[in-house]
Amino acid sequence: xxxxxxxxxxxxxxxxxxxxxxxxxxxxxxxxxxxxxxxxxxxxxxxxxxxxxxxxxxxxxxxxxxxxxxxxxxxxxxxxxxxxxxxxxxxxxxxxxxxxxxxxxxxxxxxxxxxxxxxxxxxxxxxxxxxxxxxxxxxxxxxxxxxxxxxxxxxxxxxxxxxxxxxxxxxxxxxxxxxxxxxxxxxxxxxxxxxxxxxxxxxxxxxxxxxxxxxxxxxxxxxxxxxxxxxxxxxxxxxxxxxxxxxxxxxxxxxxxxxxxxxxxxxxxxxxxxxxxxxxxxxxxxxxxxxxxxxxxxxxxxxxxxxxxxxxxxxxxxxxxxxxxxxxxxxxxxx
Amino acid sequence: xxxxxxxxxxxxxxxxxxxxxxxxxxxxxxxxxxxxxxxxxxxxxxxxxxxxxxxxxxxxxxxxxxxxxxxxxxxxxxxxxxxxxxxxxxxxxxxxxxxxxxxxxxxxxxxxxxxxxxxxxxxxxxxxxxxxxxxxxxxxxxxxxxxxxxxxxxxxxxxxxxxxxxxxxxxxxxxxxxxxxxxxxxxxxxxxxxxxxxxxxxxxxxxxxxxxxxxxxxxxxxxxxxxxxxxxxxxxxxxxxxxxxxxxxxxxxxxxxxxxxxxxxxxxxxxxxxxxxxxxxxxxxxxxxxxxxxxxxxxxxxxxxxxxxxxxxxxxxxxxxxxxxxxxxxxxxxxxxxxx
Numbered sequence: 051x052x053x054x055x056x057x058x059x060x061x062x063x064x065x066x067x068x069x070x071x072x073x074x075x076x077x078x079x080x081x082x083x084x085x086x087x088x089x090x091x092x093x094x095x096x097x098x099x100x101x102x103x104x105x106x107x108x109x110x111x112x113x114x115x116x117x118x119x120x121x122x123x124x125x126x127x128x129x130x131x132x133x134x135x136x137x138x139x140x141x142x143x144x145x146x147x148x149x150x151x152x153x154x155x156x157x158x159x160x161x162x163x164x165x166x167x168x169x170x171x172x173x174x175x176x177x178x179x180x181x182x183x184x185x186x187x188x189x190x191x192x193x194x195x196x197x198x199x200x201x202x203x204x205x206x207x208x209x210x211x212x213x214x215x216x217x218x219x220x221x222x223x224x225x226x227x228x229x230x231x232x233x234x235x236x237x238x239x240x241x242x243x244x245x246x247x248x249x250x251x252x253x254x255x256x257x258x259x260x261x262x263x264x265x266x267x268x269x270x271x272x273x274x275x276x277x278x279x280x281x282x283x284x285x286x287x288x289x290x291x292x293x294x295x296x297x298x299x300x301x302x303x304x305x306x307x308x309x310x311x312x313x314x315x316x317x318x319x320x321x322x323x324x325x326x327x328x329x330x331x332x333x334x335x336x337x338x339x340x341x342x343x344x345x346x347x348x349x350x351x352x353x354x355x356x357x358x359x360x361x362x363x364x365x366x367x368x369x370x371x372x373x374x375x376x377x378x379x380x381x382x383x384x385x
Numbered sequence: 386x387x388x389x390x391x392x393x394x395x396x397x398x399x400x401x402x403x404x405x406x407x408x409x410x411x412x413x414x415x416x417x418x419x420x421x422x423x424x425x426x427x428x429x430x431x432x433x434x435x436x437x438x439x440x441x442x443x444x445x446x447x448x449x450x451x452x453x454x455x456x457x458x459x460x461x462x463x464x465x466x467x468x469x470x471x472x473x474x475x476x477x478x479x480x481x482x483x484x485x486x487x488x489x490x491x492x493x494x495x496x497x498x499x500x501x502x503x504x505x506x507x508x509x510x511x512x513x514x515x516x517x518x519x520x521x522x523x524x525x526x527x528x529x530x531x532x533x534x535x536x537x538x539x540x541x542x543x544x545x546x547x548x549x550x551x552x553x554x555x556x557x558x559x560x561x562x563x564x565x566x567x568x569x570x571x572x573x574x575x576x577x578x579x580x581x582x583x584x585x586x587x588x589x590x591x592x593x594x595x596x597x598x599x600x601x602x603x604x605x606x607x608x609x610x611x612x613x614x615x616x617x618x619x620x621x622x623x624x625x626x627x628x629x630x631x632x633x634x635x636x637x638x639x640x641x642x643x644x645x646x647x648x649x650x651x652x653x654x655x656x657x658x659x660x661x662x663x664x665x666x667x668x669x670x671x672x673x674x675x676x677x678x679x680x681x682x683x684x685x686x687x688x689x690x691x692x693x694x695x696x697x698x699x700x701x702x703x704x705x706x707x708x709x710x711x712x713x714x715x716x717x718x719x720x721x722x723x724x725x
Contacts, residue, residue, distance in 0.1 A: 194666045251509060263573075
């Protein structure tokens with residue numbers, strides 16, 4: 051009895067120590083959500099956290115290997131243009147807070163600070179990708195919008211890399227449809243894009259609102275993955291493969307027209323991005339825009355040009371089925 | 386005791402569970418590869434300062450690429466043809482310039498004629514500021530009659546616009562069968578607070594080529610200048626940018642092309658400033674001046690006059706070191722999974 055009393059706490063302590071050591075050695079994951087139709091994720095941590103949850107499915111729990119890896123959840127005003135203080139400014143400040151060891155709204159903090167040698171990876175969904183492009187492309191004093199409304203330079207210094215999931219790097223044809231008042235056929239888009247509000251206006255696919263018009267190549271690499279599961283109705287408004295809200299040309303940050311049609315075989319490779327450097331392909335998943343961020347659809351994953359799946363020692367041919375798993379599970383393979 | 390062991394084993398399985406997705410045996414993600422390759426990229430990029438980098442032969446001009454207007458194309462329901470494509474003559478028009486807009490209807494590569502083609506120009510608040518009709522009559526902005534590239538011109542007058550504003554162009558095409566196609570384009574309308582005077586000079590400074598451009602500032606603000614440099618052969622050499630806060634009056638803005646790029650490209654001078662872009666970046670949206678092509682040709686220089694050392698940008702070197710440690714850990718864990 052005495053042995054048992056001593057052993058159980060000892061094992062628990064060892065388990066805690068093991069988890070803590072692992073967390074200390076792995077990158078802290080910083081989650082940046084996407085477009086919102088209200089300000090809830092900005093005003094409520096619970097809303098920001100729940101962005102990544104669908105019932106019992108939890109993107110953050112999965113991506114952090116059951117919370118073994120430390121994490122931080124960012125909440126910003128997803129109704130404002132990507133470049134505004136409550137969007138890019140808030141995200142930049144929160145990322146720096148995370149790297150300083152500060153807690154997010156739920157009390158979660160990175161296991162190591164930047165000063166202690168910690169590494170930090172951002173996982174951004176949808177408009178979160180656009181915001182990261184703006185921050186990381188305006189981090190130097192010679193950039194057009196250097197530190198416009200936040201410490202972009204510190205963000206760029208301290209992040210190791212970013213992973214954009216279904217990122218709206220070149221805007222969204224869903225936003226075009228909503229701002230054209232022709233979204234009757236695109237009803238599902240309303241979950242993310244309800245009206246042509248300010249954020250939506252700045253997520254259109256024309257050059258005057260594109261993040262690349264107002265920034266340089268990202269200072270740290272932005273890795274690209276996204277879904278190709280159509281959404282009935284919504285996908286009819288988007289060119290080529292899409293996740294029901296964002297078309298491939300945007301998810302994979304392609305150069306040229308943001309409305310060009312691409313699929314898994316021909317989506318732009320790493321030499322044909324919206325910037326000459328700083329964007330790299332990962333893979334594509336049979337997930338829609340909602341599945342991508344809540345780990346609710348463990349489905350087929352496909353290789354794409356310039357992606358990171360290896361088949362028998364060589365890059366897998368584009369459109370090869372490489373796995374069946376959620377994007378959150380896939381992220382666990384990357385670190 | 387047994388219960389505790391079971392709980393521990395269960396906990397370990399749960400920790401590993403998320404990584405147990407199904408995949409073909411042949412396809413894999415190499416552990417640590419992402420971190421290692423990212424680190425390699427950073428060490429490569431660290432050879433240059435953030436303000437300047439080399440361009441490779443065959444690279445697209447990064448400044449021109451951003452100023453080249455792209456087409457926004459939209460089909461009918463379920464990607465039905467024909468597709469309506471819309472675009473503006475420029476990404477940004479300077480105050481006083483007419484705004485030329487274009488549209489085509491295209492059925493799998495074959496141009497078709499609409500029954501009617503019209504556009505609304507909408508400001509950022511959703512207000513319609515103008516209606517335009519697209520024509521294919523060879524008049525005004527329309528380059529050739531009957532080529533099925535439809536053109537419209539808007540002459541903004543009396544706009545109380547800020548330094549720069551974004552305008553959306555909502556275009557509707559009525560097809561011959563009565564069906565409708567819609568597409569959304571847009572443009573910036575800019576009133577920059579500074580302009581290039583056309584005076585340039587060049588010098589060697591610390592082994593770097595510095596090209597200075599004179600600007601005339603009408604209103605205090607922040608100004609960004611970027612330029613691409615070409616060799617006499619026509620091949621691209623490099624990119625440089627700078628940004629300064631300036632008061633009204635005439636000022637010089639320097640673009641410093643880091644010396645290493647001339648060694649890597651083995652390019653002796655004179656050099657041509659191929660694309661030069663000034664913008665007022667005091668606030669968003671930025672006000673873009675018209676792109677200046679072939680603005681200036683420098684004096685002759687020998688490659689040996691340029692510095693050949695790597696810049697070793699510290700923040701990228703540090704990031705690379707940390708990523709390499711991440712990669713080592715991931716590789717170690719993959720080799721010894723039982724110790725995880």
